[in-house]
Amino acid sequence: MKTLLQTQPVPFTRIYALGAARGDLTVTNDEIAGPIDSSDEWIRQRTGVVTRKRASKDRSLMDMASEAADEAIKKAGIDPEEIGAVILATITFPFQTPSGASLLSELVGAKKAAAYDISAACAGYCYGIAQADALVRSGVAKYVLVVGGEKLSDFIEPTDRSISFLLGDGAGAAIVGPSDHPGISKTVWGADGSNWDKVGMTNSLIDFRDGKATWPTLVQEGPSVFRWAVWEMAKVAKQALEEAGLEAKDLSALVTHQANIRIIDEFVKQLELPDSVVVARDIIETGNTSAASIPLAMHRLLAEGQVKSGGYALEIGFGAGLAFAAQVVELP
Numbered sequence: 001m002k003t004l005l006q007t008q009p010v011p012f013t014r015i016y017a018l019g020a021a022r023g024d025l026t027v028t029n030d031e032i033a034g035p036i037d038s039s040d041e042w043i044r045q046r047t048g049v050v051t052r053k054r055a056s057k058d059r060s061l062m063d064m065a066s067e068a069a070d071e072a073i074k075k076a077g078i079d080p081e082e083i084g085a086v087i088l089a090t091i092t093f094p095f096q097t098p099s100g101a102s103l104l105s106e107l108v109g110a111k112k113a114a115a116y117d118i119s120a121a122c123a124g125y126c127y128g129i130a131q132a133d134a135l136v137r138s139g140v141a142k143y144v145l146v147v148g149g150e151k152l153s154d155f156i157e158p159t160d161r162s163i164s165f166l167l168g169d170g171a172g173a174a175i176v177g178p179s180d181h182p183g184i185s186k187t188v189w190g191a192d193g194s195n196w197d198k199v200g201m202t203n204s205l206i207d208f209r210d211g212k213a214t215w216p217t218l219v220q221e222g223p224s225v226f227r228w229a230v231w232e233m234a235k236v237a238k239q240a241l242e243e244a245g246l247e248a249k250d251l252s253a254l255v256t257h258q259a260n261i262r263i264i265d266e267f268v269k270q271l272e273l274p275d276s277v278v279v280a281r282d283i284i285e286t287g288n289t290s291a292a293s294i295p296l297a298m299h300r301l302l303a304e305g306q307v308k309s310g311g312y313a314l315e316i317g318f319g320a321g322l323a324f325a326a327q328v329v330e331l332p
């Protein structure tokens with residue numbers, strides 16, 4: 001009997017480069033406070049958001065995703081045809097099928113890539129990095145393009161006080177490839193289905209079709225998700241550090257999902273981060289962009305020179321599902 005041929009594993013992976021694209025509109029708190037009987041002061045104090053970036057009608061999710069991906073591919077210095085898989089983490093691609101990733105692979109010239117979307121909401125980008133790491137290490141793909149992209153403004157209700165006022169639009173991209181040293185640590189991840197209904201859509205598309213409900217928009221049980229994020233996710237972040245064999249002082253940056261600045265500050269406390277660790281606070285200007293928020297925030301730290309390539313960043317995504325994922329990555 002013949003022996004099966006299998007892919008040859010490679011020992012290590014790293015992120016080669018990032019790309020970013022945000023909504024073209026800057027929306028202030030004053031512009032959205034009226035319908036939720038809120039104020040600029042309340043939103044700043046309770047969430048940290050000063051503006052959110054939103055995309056105008058003619059700037060689509062795919063426009064932002066391909067812009068971010070093109071930047072990452074160019075900076076990585078690779079040929080798009082060397083990309084073995086395109087993973088799009090999103091909850092806002094407006095077609096159930098085909099996947100957004102398939103269209104994205106065409107737009108960026110990744111003609112030899114497998115392509116699929118993943119639905120893990122605000123944890124989606126970190127899920128994507130976990131998958132990219134595994135695909136490259138197993139030898140299934142040489143390079144993987146991971147994009148977290150959302151046009152959340154298509155799924156908001158201006159009178160909703162629970163989440164809509166926080167949300168922005170954008171896309172962040174990463175190229176993952178082989179490395180001569182470890183650049184992505186073991187991912188700590190999961191999904192707490194017992195809290196499936198705590199963040200998500202108001203209703204199904206079927207109920208919308210049948211005239212039983214309105215267009216589905218995003219809602220959350222803010223305070224209970226807040227507590228989960230602060231207590232349970234801080235534990236996951238600590239576990240990810242342990243899996244990486246690092247301590248807080250070894251980090252250059254903490255890049256959490258940009259859900260609420262008070263949650264970010266709580267991570268800093270619970271992880272006992274020294275002042276030397278730069279903390280991403282892109283939420284102030286961009287808002288919460290779900291799957292896009294971590295790569296956008298990391299891209300900003302690098303673009304503004306707040307962190308240097310080669311340092312370690314702990315990244316943690318959490319949200320609807322309730323899904324979560326955390327890993328330490330070497331900054332590209």
Ligand SMILES: CC(C)(COP(=O)(O)OP(=O)(O)OC[C@H]1O[C@@H](n2cnc3c(N)ncnc32)[C@H](O)[C@@H]1OP(=O)(O)O)[C@@H](O)C(=O)NCCC(=O)NCCS
Pocket residue numbers: 036037038039042046047122161162163165199220221222223224225226229259260263288318319320
């Ligand atoms: C949504 C969120 C900002 C609400 O903030 P909060 O501090 O928890 O607010 P609460 O719901 O406890 O309400 C506190 C008070 O503010 C009021 N309030 C709630 N939302 C408000 C809003 N958008 N504008 C103005 N006032 C508001 C409430 O009526 C309440 O008033 P009261 O004290 O007179 O009863 C916050 O819960 C949050 O960010 N949750 C975490 C979300 C998260 O991590 N999601 C997962 C990833 S997306």
